[in-house]
Amino acid sequence: MTLIDGKAISAQIKQEIAAEVAEIVAKGGKRPHLAAILVGHDGGSETYVAHKVKACGECGFKSTLIRFEADVTEEELLAKVRELNEDADVDGFIVQLPLPKHISEQKVIETIDYRKDVDGFHPINVGRMSIGLPCFVSATPAGILELLKRYEIPTKGAECVVLGRSNIVGKPVAALMMQKAYPGNATVTVCHSATKNLAEICRRADIIIAALGSPEFVKADMVKEGAVIIDVGTTRVPSTVTKSGWKLKGDVDFEAVAPKCSFITPVPGGVGPMTIVSLMRNTLLAAKKAVYAD
Numbered sequence: 067m068t069l070i071d072g073k074a075i076s077a078q079i080k081q082e083i084a085a086e087v088a089e090i091v092a093k094g095g096k097r098p099h100l101a102a103i104l105v106g107h108d109g110g111s112e113t114y115v116a117h118k119v120k121a122c123g124e125c126g127f128k129s130t131l132i133r134f135e136a137d138v139t140e141e142e143l144l145a146k147v148r149e150l151n152e153d154a155d156v157d158g159f160i161v162q163l164p165l166p167k168h169i170s171e172q173k174v175i176e177t178i179d180y181r182k183d184v185d186g187f188h189p190i191n192v193g194r195m196s197i198g199l200p201c202f203v204s205a206t207p208a209g210i211l212e213l214l215k216r217y218e219i220p221t222k223g224a225e226c227v228v229l230g231r232s233n234i235v236g237k238p239v240a241a242l243m244m245q246k247a248y249p250g251n252a253t254v255t256v257c258h259s260a261t262k263n264l265a266e267i268c269r270r271a272d273i274i275i276a277a278l279g280s281p282e283f284v285k286a287d288m289v290k291e292g293a294v295i296i297d298v299g300t301t302r303v304p305s306t307v308t309k310s311g312w313k314l315k316g317d318v319d320f321e322a323v324a325p326k327c328s329f330i331t332p333v334p335g336g337v338g339p340m341t342i343v344s345l346m347r348n349t350l351l352a353a354k355k356a357v358y359a360d
Contacts, residue, residue, distance in 0.1 A: 076339035087126035098353035106136035158184030209340025230277035
């Protein structure tokens, strides 16, 4: 069993990005600039945004964090999004999800200029991704594919089961794994809460990508010998042994499943660091105008 070390791979990619940024700046080019909007004080969102800001520093980017209280109106937030769309110094920006209930996440996503949508959530980027055109691919699916690639895991013709159908992970990663490319070219089955014979379907899989948000859902009897397991789950569960009072649990029962696998990602330290580094990659692409020229 090989542990897929997302932390090590992400550190390597950050070094690659930093070297490229140093070269751009040395030649008189513009330093990439990522902005993030954070609404309210959700613990998970605070942590994610702090990691993103830190990663910007490690990659040599300029970063701006814009905070709003949870009672910000939808119109105020949309006005800020439009302002960032017009700001020539900002190459890409994100609005950290989830947002308070009184704000339409979809409306916010659609207001972001798709050429600055480094999260890859805008319908134009999603549509382009689904037909294989250049675009900003959402960060978690892009990170998953990068791990498969760097560990040289064969995907052509592989049976791949995706657990979960969210717009952020399940749907895009299924579309990417189907595409005629490497990593990809797999036979993909998407399973969700209404799927019948779930365990039976999982047992056929060469690759399982678990993105349900349900701690330790995937048990050993659902996994065949030699399978590759990509665990996207990051649920905070109460813990008496950590200072914070909680710890992160994946969607896979790691202790029971790991011995059966050829490759498996841990939680934390697997997919999580790759999500952040993929966002950095998208920001670099945006700064270089490598995806959208204008």
